[in-house]
Amino acid sequence: MAAAAETVVSQTEPEVLLAGHGITKRFGSVVANDDVSVELRPGRILALLGENGAGKSTLVNVLFGLHRPDAGQVVIADENVELSSPHDAIARGVGMVHQHFQLVPPMSVVRNIVLGAEPRKLGMIDVAQARRRVMDLADRFGLHVDPDAAVEDLPVGAQQRVEILKALYRDARVLIADEPTAVLTPQETDHLLDVLRGLTAQGVGIVFITHKLREVMAAADDIVVLREGRVVGTTTPAQTSEAALAELMVGRAVDLHGDRFESGATGVGSAVSTAAAPSDEAPIAEADEQPVVLDIAGLCADDDRGQRAVDELTLAVRAGEIVGVAGVEGNGQRELVEAITGLRHAAAGTVSISDRDASGARPRQVTVIGVGHIPEDRAKHGLIGSYSVADNSVLNRYFKRPFAAGGMLRRDRIDSHARDVVATFDVRTPDVDSPADSLSGGNKQKLIVGREFSDDIDLLIAAQPTRGIDIGAIEFIWRRIRERRDEGTAVLLVSAELDEVLALSDRVAVMYEGRIVATVDPRTATREEIGLLMAGAESSAAGS
Amino acid sequence: MRALMRAAAVPLASVVLGLVLGAVLIAVQGHSVTSAYGALVLGGAGDADALLRTLQKATPLVFGGLAVAFAFKAGLFNIGGQGQLLVGAAFAAGVGFGLEGLPLVVHLPLALLVGGAAGAAWGAIAGVLKATSGAHEVIVTIMLNFVAGNLTDWLAANPWQDRSGSNIIARTPLVEPSAEIPTWGWLPAGFVLAVLAAFACWFVLERTTYGFEVRSVGANRHAARYAGISVGWIMASTMAVAGLLAGLGGAIESLGVDGRFEAGVNVGLGFEGITIALLARTNPIAVIPAGLLVGLMEAGAAKMQFESGVAPEIIDVIQALILLFVAAPLIVRWLLRLRDRPDAPDRRLTLGAGWGR
Numbered sequence: 001m002a003a004a005a006e007t008v009v010s011q012t013e014p015e016v017l018l019a020g021h022g023i024t025k026r027f028g029s030v031v032a033n034d035d036v037s038v039e040l041r042p043g044r045i046l047a048l049l050g051e052n053g054a055g056k057s058t059l060v061n062v063l064f065g066l067h068r069p070d071a072g073q074v075v076i077a078d079e080n081v082e083l084s085s086p087h088d089a090i091a092r093g094v095g096m097v098h099q100h101f102q103l104v105p106p107m108s109v110v111r112n113i114v115l116g117a118e119p120r121k122l123g124m125i126d127v128a129q130a131r132r133r134v135m136d137l138a139d140r141f142g143l144h145v146d147p148d149a150a151v152e153d154l155p156v157g158a159q160q161r162v163e164i165l166k167a168l169y170r171d172a173r174v175l176i177a178d179e180p181t182a183v184l185t186p187q188e189t190d191h192l193l194d195v196l197r198g199l200t201a202q203g204v205g206i207v208f209i210t211h212k213l214r215e216v217m218a219a220a221d222d223i224v225v226l227r228e229g230r231v232v233g234t235t236t237p238a239q240t241s242e243a244a245l246a247e248l249m250v251g252r253a254v255d256l257h258g259d260r261f262e263s264g265a266t267g268v269g270s271a272v273s274t275a276a277a278p279s280d281e282a283p284i285a286e287a288d289e290q291p292v293v294l295d296i297a298g299l300c301a302d303d304d305r306g307q308r309a310v311d312e313l314t315l316a317v318r319a320g321e322i323v324g325v326a327g328v329e330g331n332g333q334r335e336l337v338e339a340i341t342g343l344r345h346a347a348a349g350t351v352s353i354s355d356r357d358a359s360g361a362r363p364r365q366v367t368v369i370g371v372g373h374i375p376e377d378r379a380k381h382g383l384i385g386s387y388s389v390a391d392n393s394v395l396n397r398y399f400k401r402p403f404a405a406g407g408m409l410r411r412d413r414i415d416s417h418a419r420d421v422v423a424t425f426d427v428r429t430p431d432v433d434s435p436a437d438s439l440s441g442g443n444k445q446k447l448i449v450g451r452e453f454s455d456d457i458d459l460l461i462a463a464q465p466t467r468g469i470d471i472g473a474i475e476f477i478w479r480r481i482r483e484r485r486d487e488g489t490a491v492l493l494v495s496a497e498l499d500e501v502l503a504l505s506d507r508v509a510v511m512y513e514g515r516i517v518a519t520v521d522p523r524t525a526t527r528e529e530i531g532l533l534m535a536g537a538e539s540s541a542a543g544s
Numbered sequence: 545m546r547a548l549m550r551a552a553a554v555p556l557a558s559v560v561l562g563l564v565l566g567a568v569l570i571a572v573q574g575h576s577v578t579s580a581y582g583a584l585v586l587g588g589a590g591d592a593d594a595l596l597r598t599l600q601k602a603t604p605l606v607f608g609g610l611a612v613a614f615a616f617k618a619g620l621f622n623i624g625g626q627g628q629l630l631v632g633a634a635f636a637a638g639v640g641f642g643l644e645g646l647p648l649v650v651h652l653p654l655a656l657l658v659g660g661a662a663g664a665a666w667g668a669i670a671g672v673l674k675a676t677s678g679a680h681e682v683i684v685t686i687m688l689n690f691v692a693g694n695l696t697d698w699l700a701a702n703p704w705q706d707r708s709g710s711n712i713i714a715r716t717p718l719v720e721p722s723a724e725i726p727t728w729g730w731l732p733a734g735f736v737l738a739v740l741a742a743f744a745c746w747f748v749l750e751r752t753t754y755g756f757e758v759r760s761v762g763a764n765r766h767a768a769r770y771a772g773i774s775v776g777w778i779m780a781s782t783m784a785v786a787g788l789l790a791g792l793g794g795a796i797e798s799l800g801v802d803g804r805f806e807a808g809v810n811v812g813l814g815f816e817g818i819t820i821a822l823l824a825r826t827n828p829i830a831v832i833p834a835g836l837l838v839g840l841m842e843a844g845a846a847k848m849q850f851e852s853g854v855a856p857e858i859i860d861v862i863q864a865l866i867l868l869f870v871a872a873p874l875i876v877r878w879l880l881r882l883r884d885r886p887d888a889p890d891r892r893l894t895l896g897a898g899w900g901r
Contacts (some may be wrong), residue, residue: 341770385764395760408753468872
C-alpha cells in the first residue's frame with residue numbers, strides 16, 4: 001500500500017491536486033450539492049465557507065470517496081477518477097483530518113500513525129522503522145509530537161497534529177481539514193494555521209472547512225462560499241472582507257455584534273451596528289446594585305472519571321447581566337454547569353439561586369426555582385429526537401399547568417404552546433408533530449431556546465448556545481439572550497467560542513483547570529490577554 | 545391509516561413468510577398443506593369451543609406481551625415475564641383456595657390483586673437493582689425466573705400442596721368457586737381483562753404524565769434526567785408495572801383456566817410474551833392481535849395433528865420463523881422491496897436497545 005502510494009508521489013508535479021467539476025449530489029428530494037465546482041492547486045489553502053447545511057461536508061465527502069456524486073467529475077492529480085471508497089482517495093494521496101479525531105486513545109502516537117499501514121518485518125510490526133519514519137515526517141513538516149506518548153495524554157492540539165501526521169504518513173498531497181479549529185484555543189489555532197502554511201510550502205494542498213471568518217481571512221489563499229448547495233462566491237482574502245463574506249454566506253447583511261463591542265475581538269461577522277448602542281452602558285452601571293441571582297461559593301465537582309474538575313470555584317451573577325465563562329473545553333465548564341443544574345453531584349461548596357439554597361438540588365427543583373438551561377449537548381440532553389416538536393417544547397415543564405392536570409397530559413395546550421414557540425422563535429418545521437430529529441441543528445437550538453425562554457426564569461444558564469449552528473440562527477439566539485438580560489434575567493454563558501463570550505458578556509470569567517483564574521472586562525481586555533489566561537498563563541495583565 | 549399500514553407491514557409480512565415456509569416444511573414431510581392449515585384454523589376458531597381455547601391461550605400471551613412491551617418503552621428488556629407470571633399464578637391460587645366464605649365480588653378481585661402484586665414485587669426487584677446499582681435487568685430477570693420457578697414449585701409441593709385423597713402431584717387445591725373467573729359462552733372474562741389491560745397500557749403511556757416520563761427515559765435517558773425526571777424511579781416503577789401485568793396473566797391462568805396452581809404447568813408461557821411484544825413492535829394495542837394469532841395457532845395445533853398428522857411442533861417452528869423475520873426486518877424489507885422513506889422518522893425497533901447501558 002505504501003509502495004503504491006509512493007509511485008504517485010514520484011510523479012511530476014500535477015497542475016490540479018484535487019477538483020470537483022459540476023458536482024451534484026441529492027439525498028432524496030434534498031439537493032445537497034448543485035453543480036458545485038472547486039479546484040485546489042499545489043501549495044494553496046482553499047477555504048470552504050458556508051453555514052451548516054450549505055453542503056460543505058457533502059462536497060468533501062464526495063471528494064474523499066464517501067459519497068458518489070449523482071453528476072459531475074472528481075479530479076485527483078490531473079486525472080479524472082471514480083472513487084468507490086475513501087481507500088481510493090487515500091491511495092491517490094488525499095488525506096482527511098476529521099473534526100472528531102479518529103485515534104485510539106491508549107495507543108502511542110507512532111502506533112496511531114502507522115495503524116493500518118504498518119511497516120512489517122517477519123509478520124510483526126517493525127516498530128523501529130515505524131518510529132523512524134514518523135520522526136522523519138514530524139521533522140520535515142515541523143509537526144512536533146512525542147512519538148511514544150499515549151494519545152490520550154496529549155492535549156487536543158497535539159492530537160490534531162497526530163491526525164495530520166497520519167495523513168502525511170500515507171503520502172497525502174492533499175489534506176482535507178473539517179472544522180479543524182473548533183476545539184482549539186486561540187494560541188493553538190494560530191499554531192495550526194502556521195503548520196498548515198508550512199505544509200503548503202512543501203507543495204501540499206489544503207482544503208479547509210470552517211465557518212470562522214477570521215481564520216479564513218488569515219489563512220486562505222482561495223475562498224469558496226457555499227450556500228444552499230451552490231457556490232455563491234469564489235474570491236481571495238485580498239479581494240473581500242469579513243462583512244462581505246458573512247453576507248455571502250447568509251444571503252443578507254448580518255449584524256452579530258449589535259452591542260457595545262467594537263474592538264479587540266473580531267467576531268464571526270464584522271458588521272458593527274450602532275442600533276443597540278444606547279442600551280450599552282446602562283445595564284453594566286446598574287448591575288452592581290442589582291441583586292445577586294446566582295451565587296456559587298467554593299464549589300467542587302468531579303468529572304466522570306472521578307477527577308476533580310471544578311475546584312473551589314466561586315462566582316456570582318447578578319440580575320440583568322451576562323457573565324461569560326471563557327475557557328478551553330475540558331477545563332471544568334461542563335461539570336460546573338451540571339453541578340449548578342443538579343445533573344451532577346457537587347462534592348463541596350454551595351450554590352444559591354435567587355436567595356434559595358440550591359446546593360444538591362435535583363434538576364426538577366432547579367427548574368422550579370426559575371432556571372432555564374440551554375444544555376451544551378443538544379442531542380444528548382436538550383431534546384428527545386424521536387419526540388415531536390410539541391413534546392420537546394414542554395420537555396421539562398410537561399408536568400405543570402397548563403400542560404398537565406391531574407396527571408393527564410393536555411395535548412391541546414401542549415400543541416398550542418408549541419405553535420407559539422415555533423412562531424416566536426422562528427423554528428422552521430412543517431408542523432409541531434414532526435419529530436425533533438427532522439429539524440436542522442439551528443432549528444433544534446431555537447426550539448430549545450424557545451422552550452427555556454417561555455417560562456418565567458430568573459436565571460438562564462446557556463452552555464455553548466450556538467455550537468454548530470448557522471450564522472442566521474446565532475444572530476437570532478444572541479439577540480434573544482440580550483433581550484432576556486435587558487429584562488433583568490441573570491445569564492451565565494459558557495462557551496468555547498471566545499468570540500461569542502466577548503460579543504455577549506458584560507463580564508468575562510476565565511476558567512482554567514476548574515477555577516475562575518480571572519474576571520475581565522470585555523471592553524478593555526484583548527483576545528490575546530484572554531487567550532493567555534485560557535491557556536493557563538498567570539494573571540498579570542488582567543485584573544478583576 | 546397509512547402510518548398504521550406502514551407500521552404493520554413488516555409484522556404482517558413476517559407472519560405470511562413464516563406460514564409460507566411452514567407450508568413448505570409440511571409439504572416436504574408429505575402432508576397436505578391445505579388440510580393442515582385448514583384444521584389449524586378450524587381448531588382455533590371453528591366453533592365456540594375452539595374460540596374459547598384460542599382466547600384462553602391468548603390471555604396470558606397478551607399479558608406477557610404487555611409486560612415486555614411496557615418495560616421496553618422505558619428502554620428496559622424484561623426477560624422476567626416467566627418468573628413474574630409464576631409468582632402471580634401461585635399467589636393468586638394461594639388466595640383462591642386459602643380463603644373461604646368470601647363473596648365473589650371480594651374474593652376474586654382480591655385473588656387477582658394479590659397475584660398482580662406478587663408479580664409487581666418480583667418485577668420491581670430487577671427495577672430497583674437496576675436503578676440503584678446499575679445491575680442489568682436482563683441478567684437479573686433471567687436469574688429471578690429460576691428463583692421464581694423453584695419458589696413456586698416448593699410452595700406447590702409443600703405448604704400449599706393439595707392433601708386431598710391420594711394426590712402426590714405438586715399442586716394446590718382447586719380454588720374456591722368464589723375466586724373463579726367466569727366464562728361467558730366462548731368468551732372468557734380473563735380475555736376481556738387482557739384487552740382492557742392493553743388499552744390501559746396505551747392510555748397510560750400516551751396520555752399521562754407518567755407515560756411521558758416512561759417514554760422519555762426509554763427514548764433518551766440523559767434528556768429525561770435533564771428534564772427533571774427521576775430515571776431511577778421510572779425504571780423501578782416500570783418494572784413493577786411490567787411485573788404486575790405478567791402476574792395478572794398468571795393469576796388468570798390459575799383462577800380462570802387451570803383452577804389451581806400446578807408446578808410446571810405454566811413453564812414457557814412467560815417467555816412467549818417476548819415473541820408477542822416483538823411481533824406487536826411493542827405497541828400495546830397491537831399486542832392483542834399478536835396474542836390472538838399465536839393463541840390460535842397453539843389452540844389449533846392438536847386438531848391439526850389429529851386430522852392431518854402434522855406434528856404440532858411445526859407451530860413452534862413457524863413461530864420461531866415469524867420471530868426471526870420480525871427481528872430481522874431487513875430481510876423482509878428486501879424480500880418485499882419495502883423502503884423506508886428517507887424523511888420518515890426512524891421507527892425501527894432495535895432489540896439491543898437496552899443492552900450495555
